[in-house]
Amino acid sequence: MRRLLILLAVVAMLAAACSSSDGESSDTTAAGGDEGTTTTAAAPADSELQAKINACTVGETDGDLNLYNWTEYIPYGSEAEDYGVTDLVAKFEEETGVKIVQTFYEDNETMLSQIEAGGAPYDLIVPSDYMVSTMADPEVGLLMKINTDAVPNLKNLDPKFTNLPFDPTGEFSVPYQAGTSGLGYSFEALDAAGVDYESGISWGLIFDPDMSAPFAGKISMLNDERETLGAALKYLGYSVNTTSQAELDEATAILKDANSRIAAYDSAAFDDLLMSGETVIAHGWNGGFLGSFDQASTDDYDAYEFFGYQVPVEGGIIWVDLMAIPVTAEHPCTALTFINFILDAENGGDLTNYTYYMSPNLAAYEYIDPDILDDPMVFPTEETMAKLEFIADVGDFSLEYSDAFAAAKG
Amino acid sequence: MTMLDERPSEEANPELERKAERAESWRGFFTALPTYLYLVVFFVLPLIIITVISFAERSRTGKPVLGEWTLDWWIKLGDPLVRSVVFRSVWLAFLNTLLSLLLGYPFAYWIATRKSALMRNFLLVLVLIPFWSNFLVRTYAWRTLLDSNGLVTKVGEMTGLWGKMLFTEPAVFLGLLYGYLPFMVLPLYAAIEHLDWNLVEAARDLYADARKAFIKVTLPLSKPGIIAGSILVFIPSLGAYVTPDLLGGSKTTLLGNYIVTQFKSGRNWPFGAALSVTILAIMMVATIIYFRKGGKTL
Structure with missing residues (x-):
């Protein structure tokens, strides 16, 4: 009995320790994030940080840059050498005299949790489109406003990438790189089925029972x-951002029907499955396909002769990752200087020469490898662009x- | 604790005896303290936390809003979609447990009945060797074996017995069976190895044939191993996440994947918490039933 009481006392003490630190911080974070959980409760600190940001001048640095970015998204070290592009991290460090401390994430949700928990002092993050609108939402309030005076290179931005639907005023984010999702396919399989792909392909290759029958079990x-239901919505002629239950139900139904033909x-x-012949039609991101095609190609083998990628004629999804300053920033002036650095024409060129993604930086075009610039897989034609939608x-x-999505899979 | 009841009875002084008992009990408590702390910090507290979270409203980013409470997430568990996900997962875990038992029992029996201890240990090491490498890596290896050009597929095509298995349900079962079979074999081995073979001999002396002796004597005596093995296989199979994703091509929604979705793109931590508590409850109930049926001989 006594033991039980002591045990309960220990539990109570621990629980009390937890709840008190919880009470101090804020009410929006999960229990367990015990210290430094300052989200909504940190309004005064936020305005202080905002004032600091607004006072930054062009090229000013206020300490090392804590960069929280996707993996393999900026050329540095031996990777930069392999690609024959400038090491942008070293170049920035040399120009400014401050260091870049890199941390990586693999999905937006992980990054969101980190910023929300507030544990680490990240100065600059690179969220995707829809995540910017979530984080910038006044109710969530995880992003600071960019001081545009400190980023003169904003003038280099392609007008296509300004006034974006998820950040209409552009006050919270600056585009970094962009790309599309569509279908990768094997020429051989499409030829065998008598599908003409020269003048464009259709999402029907997946969703039309007749058209997709020859590829059953060879589709991923x-x-x-959002991507996969988005493809179904596009095939039906709806917006990928529909909030109509009827339209979503319709998309769910055709995906459920296609489920039996989808391998995985x-x-x-998705790119490896296509290249190894496990699939012949693969829904995926352009950068993934391109990277694989390039890697597979040797002096004697050109993957581009066997595989292609297109955004289907019904349209598809365009995504963009953007630089933003989170509430956790401690060196916002360095962050602004870095944004300006990335928007520089030459640096923007090096970035795309490394990532093989679309550049939102118009001035960078003259520094981008012409092979990449002329590749419709990277830079879609005007016609395709018009049919792309942001999530x-x-x-x-x-x-x-x-x-x-769970229901469609069954 | 019941083990400590047997005490030398020559101590007549009840006062002294009580003191000794108390000292002993304190000693016991302090000896067990690290374990208590471990369980409280890493099991009880997290469990309390996720239970609390499951009753919270969700914020715009999917995090729980402590202070605003709702029963919505528990009500949502009754959705046909959720029910079918739970049912499918339980069924898959049950089938996998049954398969493991059918395959693991003869295997364990064979190992346990080898005469030489060296041979037995050698065979056990063989069972354990796969654990020396990461489960994820081993699952990826299966992917290579099962794909169109894989060894398993080639053998199947040559013999005409099976085709490509990658991204099919048999592949998921194969992956699960492979991953969790050792958890079945080891407890079964322990149970069968400790079996009193004189009893089997006695059954045979009483004119039971081999089959009857096995069913009436060996099988009941190895029941603790069957129960322990079944629990050890059923529980991870119920939460299986990597195998259905990598070998099944995430073609069906299972509990493990459904929970992950809630914490990531689904942005609904409270519902994910409610699902997690549910999975725990199912496991608890399954364990209790097993224990009830098998007595306390573990």
Whole structure:
């Protein structure tokens, strides 16, 4: 009995320790993030930080840059050498005299949790489109406003990448790199089925039972509810950001029907599956396909002769990752200087020469390898561009998307 | 604790005896303290936390809003979608447990009945060797074996017995069976090895044939191993996440994947918490039933 009491006392003490630190910090974070959880409660600190940001001048640095970025998204070290591009990290460090401390993430949600928990003092993050609208939402308030006076190179931005739907005023974010999602395919399989792909392909290759029958069991789609239901919505002629339950139900139904023809939902290895012949049609991101095509190509083998990638004629999804200053920033002036550095024409060219992604930096075009610049897989034609849609944050309707995806899979 | 009841009875002084008992009990408590702390910090507290979270409203980013409470997430568990996900996962875990038992029992029996201890240990090491490398790596290896050009596929095509298995349900079962079979074999081995073979002999002396002796004597005596093995296989199979994703091509939604979705793109931590508590409850109930059926002989 006594033992039990002592045990209970220990539990109570621990619980008390937890709840008190919880009470001090804020009410929006999960229990367990015990220290430094300053989200909504940190309004005064925020305005102080905002004032600091607004006072930054061009080229000013106020300490080392804590950069929280996707993996393999900036050329540095031996990787830069391999690609024959400038080591942008070293160049920035040399120009400014401050260091860049890099930390990496693999999905937006992980990054969001980190910033929300507030544990680490990241100065600059690179969230994707829909994540910017979530983080900039006044209710969430995780992003600081950019001091545009400190970033003169904003003038280099392609007008296509300004006034974006998820940050209409552009006050919270600056585009970094962009790309599309569409279909990668094997010429051989499409030829054998008599599908003409020269003048464009259709999402029907997946969703039309007749058209897709020859490829049954050889199709992969992204394991991502917004992308994959988005493809179905595009095929039906709806917006990928629909909040109409009827339209979503219709998309769910055709995906459920296609499920029997789909071999796998895979967001990590869709390109490898295509290249190894496991699939002949693969839904995926352009950068993934391009990277694999390039890697597979040797002096005697040109993967581009066997595989292609297109955004289907019905349209597809365009994504963009953007630089933003989170509330956790401690060196915002360095962050602004870095944004300006990336928007420089030459640096922007090096970035795309390394990532093989679309550059939002118009001035950088003259420094981009012409092979990349002329490749419609990287830089879509005007016609395709017009049919691309950004994934927008649909608020609470996102719950319907994740349930619809689970339901379609069965 | 019941083990400590047997005490030398020559101590007549009840006062002294009580003192000794108390000292002993304190000693016991302090000896067990690290374990208590471990369980409280890494099991009880997290469990309390996720239970609390499951009753919270969700914020716009999917995090729980402590202070605003709701029963929505628990009600959502009754959705046909959720029910089918739970049912499918339980069924898969049950089938895998059954398969493991059918395959693991003869295997364990064979190892346990080898005469030489060296041979037995050698065979056990063979069972354990796969654990020397990471489960994820081993699952990826299966992917290579099962794909169109894989060894398993080639053998199947040559013999005409099976085709390509990657991204099919048999592949998921194969992966699960492979991953969790050792958890079945080891407890079964322990149970069968400690079996009193004189009892089997006695059964045979009483004119039971081999089959009857096995069913009436060997099988009941190895029941603790069957129960322990089944629990050890059922629980991880229920939460299986990597195998259905990598070998099954995430073609069906299972509990493990459904929970991950809630914490990531689904942005609904409270519902994810409610699902996690549910999975724990199912496991608890399954364990209790097993224990009830098998007595306390573990």
